[in-house]
Amino acid sequence: MSQDFLLLVKNAKQLVLICDGGETFLTKHGMKNVRVMENGSVVVGRDGLIKAVGPSETIKAQYSHASFQKEIDATGMCVLPGLVDAHTHPVWAGDRVHEFAMKLAGASYMDVHRAGGGIHFTVEHTQAANASDLLASLRGRLDRMLRAGTTLVECKSGYGLELQTELKMLRVIEEARKSLDVNISATYCGAHAVPRGKTVAEATDDILQVQLPRLKEEMSAGTLRVDNIDVFCERGVFDLDATRSILQAGKDLGLKINFHGDELHPMNSAQLGAELGALAISHLEEVTDEGIAAMATAQTAAVLLPTTAYILRLPQPRARDMIDAGVIVALGSDFNPNAYCCSMPIVMHLACVNMRMSMPEALAAATINAAYALGRSHTHGSLEVGKHGDLVLLNAPRWEHLIYQVGGHQEVIRYVIIKGNVVYDNDRTVGL
Secondary structure (H helix, E strand, O other): OOOEEEEEEEEEEEEEEEOOOOOOOOOHHHHHOOEEEEEEEEEEOOOOEEEEEEEHHHHHHHOOOOEEEEEEEOOOOEEEEOEEEOOEOOOOOOOOHHHHHHHHOOOOHHHHHHOOOOHHHHHHHHHHOOHHHHHHHHHHHHHHHHHOOEEEEEEEOOOOOOHHHHHHHHHHHHHHHHHOOOEEEEEEEEEOOOOOOOOHHHHHHHHHHHHHHHHHHHHHHOOOOOOEEEEEEOOOOEOHHHHHHHHHHHHHOOOEEEEEEOOOOOOOHHHHHHHHOOOEEEEOOOOOHHHHHHHHHHOOEEEEOHHHHHHHOOOOOOHHHHHHOOOOEEEOOOEOOOOOOOOHHHHHHHHHHHOOOOHHHHHHHOOHHHHHHOOOOOOOOOOOOOOEOOEEEEOOOOOOHHHHOOOOHHHHEEEEEEOOEEEEEOOOOOOO
């Protein structure tokens, strides 16, 4: 074999494939039984795609005459697919550390919102910030996510609530997509809150008549790539009718429906999403049995956010009921000024402890199912031939250490690799 290749990762103690049959998502038993190969190797081609996955001796014999730009001896290590964060709000100015004290004193999310905090506080600061400052802070946040093993991340706008700031945020996300290693799925979330001084009807009309038409122009001109549309469907924010009209308009533009639903009150968001063919719905702390059944039937992913329930002291999302019903359960960090967490390993840990998911279920939810929620499971989320060579190498004898050692990912993760290139080499790693 004379062709040269980009990367060989050889002799891994465990190769965590997640799945190996071309599945685009996992449910029930598939989530409980992620595929793990002992003593395996991975080959990544110069195009950044996985060319071979298999037992080390088989790969060694098959590629004995191949040349590799880089080889990593993963003896004693575990190799996983890059983690996928299916829900973040990483573009903003003005932190809300002061609100943490309010929450600790018993203030609810809506109490903070009505007091002028929450989303509106961030909107004011984000509207006033210049794009270069927003990009600099976004770079830092995405870099932290990358060092924690995230190689594909969903990034929302939504702290503008009017055309110019929403476009500013989306352009910042687009610049990050072009200039950073991490893979990005961009989401327009202009319906994140009702702007001060406007009614729901007025805000909805502005989105439908002003923001989305301009977004269509930008996308058609190739100046912006936007993948998803999001609405915060909630009592006191956007009701079901407004949510339906905005999501349908986004779908008509070719955007995937991926929205906030049933977080603080049972709004029948899950049923609406299933009706509209939503790819994913996030939060779902207050989802009903009927909503769970509708999502399972429609193959709409549930993006659960254990950080949000944790910090707001909300009821935990009903992960067990959803998994048992056959829902495609995914995970996201919900990184934002309210839930400041960049680490999918911590999210998985919280999912296991607070939502009673098993470690294999949490890993499936943070890889193949999170990729599905972003429409990317054909390219990301598992170690299979033809997918992106996005890998996380752990200096640990079993992959479960990534979840078990809460907050320990800074030492456990040895390498993060995107499309066959080492983008993080953690020389601080120590053995167990």
